[in-house]
Amino acid sequence: MEKTYNNKSIMTYILIIIGIIYIFPILLTFTNSLMSIGEIEENYSTEDGIFSDDDYKYIDMNIIPETVTFNQYRHIFLNTPTYINMFWNSVKLTFPILIGQLIVSSVVAYMFTVLRFKFKEILYFLYILVMLLPLQVTMVPNYIVADMLNIKDSYLAIIIPLIFNPFGVVLLRQYMKVFPYSYVEAAQMDGAGHLYIFTKLVLPMIKSGIVSLGILTFIDCWNIVDQAIVFIRESHRQPLSVFLSSINQGEIGVAFASSSFYAIPILLVFFYGQKYLEDGIQTAGLKG
Incomplete structure (x- = not known):
């Protein structure tokens, strides 16, 4: 009984990890759409990344926006x-x-x-x-x-x-x-x-x-x-x-x-x- 319970727990954790992997890009896209242009440019700039060298560039991925704004949506509806x-x-x-x-x-x-x-x-x-x-x-x-x-x-x-x-x-x-x-x-x-x-x-x-x-x-x-x-x-x-x-x-x-x-x-x-x-x-x- 205990072995069956452990197997179910392991499968549950594996499914949770797989679910997070699938959901993360969607969540990242939606939350980043609510960021200001300046914040997005700062996060995705490869010049001042937290890690960088001559061969590789790294960017900062933030899920929670510092200031929620709908300017990006306003741009695609009114200017595009x-x-x-x-x-x-x-x-x-x-x-x-x-x-x-x-x-x-x-x-x-x-x-x-x-x-x-x-x-x-x-x-x-x-x-x-x-x-x-x-x-x-x-x-x-x-x-x-x-x-x-x-x-x-x-x-x-x-x-x-x-x-x-x-x-x-x-x-x-x-x-x-x-x-x-x-x-x-x-x-x-x-x-x-x-x-x-x-x-x-x-x-x-x-x-x-x-x-x-x-x-x-x-x-x-x-x-x-x-x-x-x-x-x-x-x-x-x-x-x-x-x-x-x-x-x-x-x-x-x-x-x-x-x-x-x-x-x-x-x-x-x-x-x-x-x-x-x-x-x-x-x-x-x-x-x-």
């Missing part, structure tokens, strides 16, 4: 209109993908779970295979198809492939497999069609799965970088995730504020749907 424009570019990319993927994934997952047709398992295996391919592999055929459709320099070149991302189908099918098929059979015996079964029986039962997919899709699409660089050539039409790299090359205080504000939507979505995400992951693993 490009930032707001890029923010709305991210919104225009993310929400069509989010809505489209939820609709397409739920319908296709229902088809793979309830309907009976030839070669269904082979087709589903191909979905899994495509899902496992790296982004760099699938981006090449996506670019070729976008060029054929004459949409390679538009948001559609990014939105359409991500709407049909097979990950959502695979995830929601796991939820639907937990759903008792006897309910579907009983509804069919009462004369219910697939539209009624899908909207009135299946969707309410997989609510946690839909929310989980929505959270994961939002986080993934909000952080789009590679697709935007490849398909969108005009810099003023690129999302904020790409624009942040150019902000980081300027004033470091503005970079902290920009990164903090950029992360707020992701944190809000995650904290709001954390319970659904945890329940969804547990439910999806009940039946393979």
Whole structure:
């Protein structure tokens, strides 16, 4: 008993240390965004660091600001209109993908779970295979198809492939497999069609799965970088995730504020749907 308790204590400490390592950059970014320009320049100046020599330079990292100020946020909202424009570019990319993927994934997952047709398992295996391919592999055929459709320099070149991302189908099918098929059979015996079964029986039962997919899709699409660089050539039409790299090359205080504000939507979505995400992951693993 004592050995088990010690093992649990060790694992707890290890998880706490890992958690601190992950949280520290986020905490540092947010607190530094509340510092004045002078304080940031003093902390991150390599000329007068607390340790320095000819080969290495060290900087001072302070988490708690001496004076809390919102001047960095005021600068990006009032003096950097490009930032707001890029923010709305991210919104225009993310929400069509989010809505489209939820609709397409739920319908296709229902088809793979309830309907009976030839070669269904082979087709589903191909979905899994495509899902496992790296982004760099699938981006090449996506670019070729976008060029054929004459949409390679538009948001559609990014939105359409991500709407049909097979990950959502695979995830929601796991939820639907937990759903008792006897309910579907009983509804069919009462004369219910697939539209009624899908909207009135299946969707309410997989609510946690839909929310989980929505959270994961939002986080993934909000952080789009590679697709935007490849398909969108005009810099003023690129999302904020790409624009942040150019902000980081300027004033470091503005970079902290920009990164903090950029992360707020992701944190809000995650904290709001954390319970659904945890329940969804547990439910999806009940039946393979």
